[in-house]
Amino acid sequence: MLRYVVRRLLLIIPTMFFVALITFTLAHAAPGSPFDRNVNRPLSQETIDRINRYYGVDKPIPEQFVTYLGNLVRGDLGLSFTRQRPVVEIIGQGIGTTFQLGAGALAFALAFSIPLGIISALKQNTLLDYGSMLVATIGTTIPSFVIAIFLISIFGVGLHLLPFVGWGSWQHMVMPIFVLGLGEGAFLTRITRASMLEAIRQDYVRTARSKGLRERAVIVGHALKNALIPVATIIGPATAALITGSFIIETLFNVPGMGRLYVISILQRDYPTIMGTTLLYAFLIMIANLTVDILYGVLDPRIKVR
């Protein structure tokens, strides 16, 4: 087990290297620089040279990449092109908000998806089941920004009940957390239902029932415990998906988190920030995937980790 974890952790290093290489190459393949955006007032060659020297982009590209990697190992992600501040500092400011949003959305998603999934499995093929499956399908299919638009037009513009720009008070958080959590929760509902349906048909459930346990004890103590294993393991990637998937919601509701930072830096071609956020996202995803694989082994002793 320990060897497996160590090997997986070591595998993160080459993967991060390639993620950095690809992003770096793409960024440098893009024509033009972020400093030549004002066509009417072109900068003098002297100024451009000075800017390029300042950001270290006057050197050959392979050398820049090596320098970047060296700094990366020391936790330095370089200077933002547009904000004149270290990328680490900018990301540090946004990440708290993104985690707040993600945690809220996850809590909301779990709170409605697990009960709903269990109930619709226990009442399979009833109206309740069809209803919750329809909600789950709509929640997974309709894009989050479309749901957000509908909510904003009803509660924001129409009824003036909730603010839809910014972050801070609980009123600001309601709609972004709801929208972000809805899609993930809908997905979790489907997983919970499928897994619960599988569990209540197992032999050990029949055994529990035949030895005279009360229905409640059968469901909670025997079926549910096993049914929640796949659900628990999916929470890792779900968290990663919430954190990396919040960029649309953050952009739409003007939430000052990492996702909005990412979109803005892409629109402004602020490559150091793009690289920094991408690497952080990739790292989070790999950690989430690793956690799941370990969790699988811990929760379900039947699965042997290679």
Place this chain on the structure above:
Amino acid sequence: MATAATTQQQRAAEINVTVRKQRSLWRDAMYRLVRNRAALVGLIVIAFAALVAIFAPLIAPYDPLEQNGPKQLMEPIWTQFFGSKFTDPAYILGSDELGRDILSRLMYSSRVSLIIGLVPVSIVLVIGLTVGMLAGYVGGVVDDFLMRVTDVVYAFPDLLFVIIIVATLRGTALGEAYDGLLIIFVGIAVVNWVGVARLVRGQVLSVKNREFVEAARAIGAGPGRIMRKHIFPNILAPIIVTVAFAIPGAMLTEAVLSFLGIGIRPPTPTWGVMINDGFLVFSTTPWPVLLPSLCISIVLLAFTFVGDGLRDALDPRSKM
């Protein structure tokens, strides 16, 4: 084929039994699919959208790019019953901030969406099938390569990876081709072929040592023939289901990119572009945003229903 069937019927007549009409796996699956009501509705919606897309130039009342200054921001005609004074019978669904007819723009948008659903997914399928079959059946270098590429691509959040590719290469000739359509094809294909390749590889591994493959090998079939005639038909079902879900996925990617302003270049209408445009006037009138949002939701739901139906039809055991 016909002679074989006749002989079978003649033989049946001779020995006086009725031959049950043979039903293949695919016919069975098709039957189950159209009996699934949600899937049937989905198929009808998709067929309707496809017809609108194909005949858009004939049925659209206006040129989708034609601007009519005095007729800006007309609201849909039904809003007049709720007190709106800004309606015009000539603009059934109203007009946008430049006085362009929303109905015509919605119709033309379906063209882009369907192209985005078909072209990149076909590319993904061809690359994914080839690499996945080779990796699964031959193994060796191709397999090692696939596994390493998978590690890297899976570490990228998929939508963010497409965004990076599209955003950085937007200024190049590739990014400008066909109003930005080509670079979206490339982005979706680069990110998604790995998943299909992985799926195909796994499926090939699970069937390649089964008896029917061994039998084919025993009678001297070469690897190419075994892969095409014996393995491929047996791994088709999960691939079809994946493709059915990949199509709405690709459409959604385009919508998100255009919505963020880095997808299809305006003024070419797509639902994502229309939502992005409409946001400028959202507080004045929500219709230029709401109507394309509604269209994309309906089409995505239709594809999901068909995908769910296909999965149930092709694999009756799955319950999700």
